[in-house]
Amino acid sequence: MARKHVPTFMDQNMVKHTYASVIEACKGEPYTMSLVGNAAHVVRETVNQGIDSHLEACFIPDFGDSYEVEGNRLNCKVSPQSLPVLLRRLFDSGHDDAMLLASDILETLKDD
Helix, strand or coil: CCCCCCCEEECCCCCEEEHHHHHHHCCCCCEEEEECHHHHHHHHHHHCCCCCCCCCCCCCHHHCCEEEEECCEEEEEECCCCHHHHHHHHHHCCCHHHHHHHHHHHHHHHHC
């Protein structure tokens, strides 16, 4: 019997996270954040990749995703379905600032 593929990503400590666990941690609500500086820059770069080699996108307006620039601030509303893709991309980037942001997002999900 074939095993079902469970989408996952690894954090900077090589801990595996499932997309389902991130979606569940959102409790049906979009993840919102307001970013400035380098954090805003890495999210813009990550989102602007469009569909990646995993054939996944982290900006799907039909899911309620929005990334709006207001002055020097990036206001983000990320659907539960898109958040694991954004996190995977941030960790996969290999950039310290991106991985730190992704780690911080995961920590906030644990606190709820």
